[in-house]
Amino acid sequence: MRLLGVHVRNFKLLRDVKIEFSVDRNRPLTVVRAENGSGKTSFHYALLWGLYGAERLKVISGVDRLRLTSTALEPGTSVDVDVEITFEVTDQNNDTATYTLRRSVRETPGHGEVSRGRETLTLWRHESAGDKQVASPEAWVERLLPNRLADVFFTNGDDVQKFITGKVDTHERQEKVHRAIKNLLGISMLADAVSDIKAVQQQFERKVARLAGSKVENLISQRDDLQLAVGRLSADLEKTVARRRVMEHDKETKQRELNAIRGIGDLDSINMEIGNLERDIEGLRTRKDKCLRKMRELYAGEPLSWALGADLLSRGMARLEGLAEKNIIPSTAVQVLADRLEMGVCICGQSLEEGSDLRSHVAELLSRQREQSEIIDHLSQLRYQSKALRDLTPDGEAYRAARLELLEEYSAITADHRTKAVSLNLALDRRKLIDHERVRLLAEDLADLEKKLNEALAHKIHLENQITNEKRALDDKQQQVDKAQREADVGRDQVLKKSVSEDLLTLATAVQDRLQTDYVQRVSDQLGGMFMGIVGTDSDPSKSVFTDVSITSNFDITISSQHGTSLDPDFEVNGASQRALTLSFVWSLMEVAGVEAPRFIDTPLGMVSGETKRRMVEAITRPPGATGTGFQVVLLLTRSEMAGVEDLITARAGAYSTLSCSHHYPTEIVNPWPVEGPVSVVCDCSHLQQCRVCARKQDNELGLSYVERQ
Template identity: 25%
Template sequence: MLLHEITLENVGAYKGKQRINLEVREGRPIILIGGLNGCGKTTLLDAIQHTLYGSRARCSGRGTRSYDAYLRETINREASPKDARITLRFSTTVEGEQRHYRVVRAWQVRGKSVREFLNVFINGELDLVVSESWADYIEDLLPLEVASLFFFDGEKIESLADPERAAPVIESAVHSLLGVNTVEQLRTDLLALQRRQKVSDEDQQALEQIKLIEQQISEADQACADSLQCVASAQASLDVAEAALVVAEDAFATKGGNLYQRRAELEAEKKLLEEQLQGMQDNLANHVAAGPLPLLLLSSQLEQIKKQAEREEAAAQAGQVLETLATRDQQLLDFLNQLVGSEPTAEAEKYLVADRLQRAAEADTPRFLELSRSAAQQLASLDQILDKEHSNALALVDEVTRLRERLNTVERQLAAVPDEQMILSLIKQLEAARLQVAGLKADLGRAREAHATADNDRKQLVTSREHAYKKRASGLAKAEHVARIITYADRVRTTLQQFGDALLRRHINALEVAVLDSFTRLMRKSGLVQDLRIDTDKFTLTLIGADGEALDPTRLSAGERQLLAVSLLWGLARVAGNRLPTVIDTPLGRLDSRHRQNLVERYFPQAGDQVLLLSTDEEIDEYLLSRLKPAIAQTYTLVHDDQTFTTTIEHGYWWQSGAPHVA
């Protein structure tokens, strides 16, 4: 398939009729179109897809808007009347014959209504049948899923480096682009053949029922597709809103919003801490300090008092027994005189007299205290009381210190609370972001429920159809020729299944080699990836690092992931034979100079038989233009008038036709 020409009339920034010749030559497959940001490069990419696929086109400028709203806003603001038109000429081979197509898609706004027209010319002749069934016809020429692999925004394909996101792309490409689905279609056709054999003219009522179910299934398929698109749209809006919420939360936290929200809690805690601290201090002052604890300051004096009390106690005891001892000593001396004589008695008398004199001296100890027995006992237990009071006081002091430190922390946090007027706008933004996220989550939930309902209805219809076929088959399978057809069809379907599996493995192996070779050509780090594998069941792509282990794609830089995604698309195109045009918008975003040069020298000239590059002056610059020049067939520059906000298309590229349009 080759694109020959595209004409835009009052589309986007293109006022009036603007035409681009897209013819290429042998060995020069590249059409280079330059334009600054906002000049209309993406509009060109969207225009090609819009012309081919209409409301199903995955135009980057549409977003979540309805198709009528998109058509209305796509018309140039200066156009009068509000009419727009896109004409795309291309050629392709159909059933071995070269056919030339001219697809004209036009729309006009009249009041509140938008009308769209589509005419398809084949080999110069208007074909009304193809025009009416174009949506189905183009799926045979270039399926929408396949087109997304060849018409892409260079900055948005990085997601294909994610194995989960790349899997459906690889599956779709292998089945649609490499012809694997043809085998499956043959198996489906054989199944349809089997089912037709089960349908007899003898049961017209059952036949009508089956037709009705088939129609209902077709309607259910459309309902499922519409609801799935609603889910995707709601998910995209929710992702944007959640990202905005994260930004709002970060801004709120940076400005002290969390402390502001805790202000009442902090103030209450401060008041409680102050009350607890005051209570502790009152306890220390009124109870602990007012008790016996201050006596610890008189430790040496208390020790002297204790010793004096002991001495006075001993003196009192000595005074009490002194007279009794004198009487006892005289009786003892008289008894000794009777037993042993006067000389030993004199010695004993001297001892007893000396003992009484010593006791008398002790009894003469000065008495300053004259404590009672209970007071003396209290004085003896004073050390134990003071130890206990001292331990209690230390515990109270530690608690006071802890409370004071916590109070200081709370006071610092309160001091950091921002002013209400300063934080008010951030609070409003945060609440608005949260409300938006909550609303979008609810919308997403409803969209998912609607899709689940539609999918369940479809499954029930499919089950009903199978039951109807089985019921029909029970009566018609008696005929021998019908049974033979069914038997042989089953055998062929089994053979086709085996053939399809073998074909799939062959294509997957070729694709692995092509993608790895493409990635190796484009990468600056030659030893980063040694191998890659594609699962034939889940179609997930696994990178193998230099150590032979699986390499997580998140370890690659943004530029390397973009190169991996490009390599995947390039490998698919190479395995498919480069038979489709490639249109790349902003092809060199996020890439360093080395990787840009690799793309320019190794990929673009070999990306296909026709390659449209939509570039800014900072992507394909003067140096890269010189490297790309041998492969360029034609160049154009999109010139934007900032006064009228319109774009015109001029021949030549920057550094070829001068530099008046370089920012």
Template identity: 20%
Template sequence: MIFEQVTLNNFGIYQGEHIVDLNITDHTKPVVLFGGLNGGGKTTFLDSLQLALYGKNAKCSNRGKLSYSDYLKQAVNRYSENKSASVALSFRHTQRTQTKRYEVIRSWEATANKEITDKVQVRVNGELDKLLTDNWNDFVSEFIPQSMSELFFFDGEKIEDLADPARSAQLLKTGIEALLGLELFTQLSKDLNSQKRRRQERNLDSTASKKVEELKQRKELLDNNLLGIEKNIQNILDEENALTDQLKDIEIQMQTSGANLLDDVNDIQLDRRAIASQLEAIDHNLIKLAAGAMPLSLAQTLLQETKQQALLEDEVTGFDNAQKHIKANNDELIKRLKATATNDVAEQVDQLLNSIWKESKDSLSQEKYLNTNPIIFDFAETAIESDKTESEELIKQKKELQETLALLDKKLDAVPDSESVKEQIEAKGRIEASIAHSKTTLDSLMEEMALCKTQMNENEARLDATLIQQNAEDFEGKRNEQVAEHLVEMRDIVDAFKAQLIEENIATLEKRIKSKFDSLERKSELVAKVKINPETFNLTLLGLDGLALDTKRLSAGERQLLSVAILWALAEASGKEIPTIIDTPMGRLDGKHRTKLVENYFPEAAGQVILLSTDEEIAGQYYKKLKRSVAKEYHISYGEEAKTSTITEGYFGESA
């Protein structure tokens, strides 16, 4: 199944008509990416998809305890002159080799003091299909069963709760029963049990009948009690979801006012003092460098000229020393010539040698005023270059530290006076206390529900025992008992087959959940094995030591990844090609966890993946990593002047 187009008309925050193309044609690019700030209309868009498909059974985010009529009324855009609204979803679905295009149009009109009902139209390949239109609530389960919708439509921030064993157990139970069609087995087992009791009740004497009636009344009382407990649990969960939304709103307010920084003031001040200390150390080192050879770099040209002068003086000194030896040799040569040759020859050689000596002396005539060894300039140049390199590195470090210091000062400036945000802090505290109270109440209700189920099982056993003991011995009684025994055998066979089917598929599901979690969790050695109890459906994580891991030891991000792994595994096990829609996909994850989702989950979650992200989630490197898998990009923004949200192509300024 591929969602092709959504049309919103005066729905929620969307005034007027808004048409969004969701069609996917390239299987290597399954992602349709929506970007929008909180409160801009992302969740409303997700609600429109569920409302179009499921109507009054849709699990819309802001419905709460409203009746369906009241919800439809408040879903009409408040600024629209026309008090009618509609949502339409078109999708294509392939069965065997035949592909059809379906369009579901759900519309309603808000009228004063009147119950509101919606009108559904279903078109197949452009033609109105009356059968589907009249029976859509039954037919929709063929495409996406209501019991499985949570596997494909979910809020990324709220699914963290599924890591809790009690909550994940209910999802796993619902998912597995929906995948295997176990509702039929459960109903068959109940029907067989009812038939058995009818047969046995025919053989009861008056005393036994009275006892059975009492046990049946107790059974009815326990059933009603269980329904009441389950209703209370759902109310607590709804209340907790509402409180969570309120907490999110107050946290956004505190972030805007800077109140969230109050808890971090001490850490910021410690960081600032550490940075200031480092800057002081750098300044001290720069002063030491300034007191060394480095200032000579200012007279680099003069230093080079001085070095050249020293080299010339050194050369002249060498020449003078050499000339002394040459002069002595020349004198010895003339002396020997005078002894062996004529005076004229000796005189000519003497004049010639004197002329050569004078020319050499004149060519190297140089004033000597430095009288120093040139090698000291090499040492100076090396010292200057070393100090210069060190000073440049220190200056670079100083600039970076100054920028960090400015950022910390900016944070400190943003910290408000505690008195000015006192109401926000107190409001957050009250909401957190209410959430904690809800969790405590929920735990208590869970225990109460477990106790009620135990009492129901005990009452069931007593009822069965009473029915068996009081069977009459006549022919009809024996016949009824025989039939009842066969019915028990049939029920046991059905229950055994159901249990075996669950156990076999749970083993496969355990491996799927472990595999998906490993592909998402960067610490793959954290969980060695995943176990699911085939009776309670409670999920247990086992560490490398074989001992159970408490999910409370996992971080918020790790719990969210575990929940994603559960949903991913169940969706994959369903074998249904259904789009996956995720609102706020990475709200509580750190960088590495986000990378795992972007690289391993989003491109593989389904044939079509619709992501509704804020500007702080899929951005920067994550956007670049996901880009190659993105088919379409949209930006959802609210216009204060127009009083409506709009959906335009492009993602936070990126071209589509």
């Protein structure tokens, strides 16, 4: 099946959008350029709705209350929604026919709810004599693009990661891969055929047994019982193996969680670390307080004055010494004059009797000396004290050295305190992360799982031994049946029919086994080569994170790393590699299956950059070659996704379209549109072009050429 074109009317903001697809074998890529909010997802969902209808779209989109029309419509406005998909199909005779599938419905939005009429689906085959309606269009679509494989043919960037990873259970992940393999390789249809042939073969065998007599019937009954026993044991074995895989995955998950908790550290060690840090911090606080006390003492009183004003104070002391040398200080005149007045005799020997002029003169001198003695006493006291302080106070250099030493000590203590505080907070945070109850539960769960795994292993070995014994008994019984049938008198015609049915069953079973082994191995080999090519592994295997990718007999995809270890795709593979893994699987499976069908991806390169992006685009758009299976790849890309791979797109793309939305004007779109309400429209611009409709503000900076369009 090859898509030719899609015409969407009134689906979300896609009022009237036509997009054509490339059918050029050498240019298999179709590019639909659209920025976020321009209608990529709406176009994706419109195509899915056109193929599968609303109920399937609900499942794919994960939306319970599905609305097809624009939310900008006024409540009560009825709108006809329809999608036309034109495609061509080449049959086994290499004849190609063109078809148009149309799905339509009338939807009326209300206040919070929408009412929708019954969907109509029609399929027309275009012939030279005129269009011919095809009956049962749903069956046609289901045969060409089975809805259970919709996530293989049509997906978005996030779902590309979820297909193989997506944090799902191992069994669920295997089922998705298994389902895709069975359906695309035709294993499911062949399994049904094997079942039908086996039923016919058993009918012929029972008829021959009745004709051969009770002995043969009894032998066949015994043989059938053995077959049923082998079947029951095999089913039990399969369940046991599946249960072991689930338990192993559960064990790995719990062990990873426990290791993560243990990686935080031992609780006793952390508590010891916290205690040591708290003691260190307390000691640093004590040292800090002591240092501050010394600094306060250093900055208080005369020492600070001498350090800051030594020159000025020295000059003052020199003047005091000068006064002392002149005997101005300390002063003794007051006491001498008082003593002489009391004695009545002057130091010169003359009388200082009462009433004499000389006594009056000395008394006047005493009065003047007493007025000056307070100042002289202060100067004398200052001289004595300053001299004593000068003898006790260190010089300026020593003071500055002491001050610098204290500052350095304080800075070192502060820095050490800050470091210890950070370490303490980290240790406290680590201690909070250790959930003792969770550790206990995990340890108990792991012990229980280990016990159950051992029990399951023992049961598996027991079942395998039982199956071996039952199969040996079955082979013996089959030989008895064959011998009894040969000896019985049964019509040649019935024996021939039985023999033919057995041969057909053997052939169909062999083909089924080959599909499930050889063909799956081919898918596995191609998957590994394509994935390793995209992620760009080192030529030296010892330097590569990924060493191999393969599909196991249980249909699980395993990613191998160094030393034989395997990586968990959920936790140990980055987003770009997850996308590469899924795309490699889908591409490899469809090529081995020889299925020509569209591969439609919305925003495939959102988490991919650099050389990985280039290798991915190169791999998924590479033409199939002369003998390869043809394909279409439709990529819905933003401008940023295409950055750096423009040349590859130019070489591989055979069709281009650009979706734009009116509500981006004027913030992003340059020109206004003559439209009412928000609407998404399409133009023919390629990844290197812009026009009046799609031109955005950064397009000139991107070097896009301007194209005039009608």
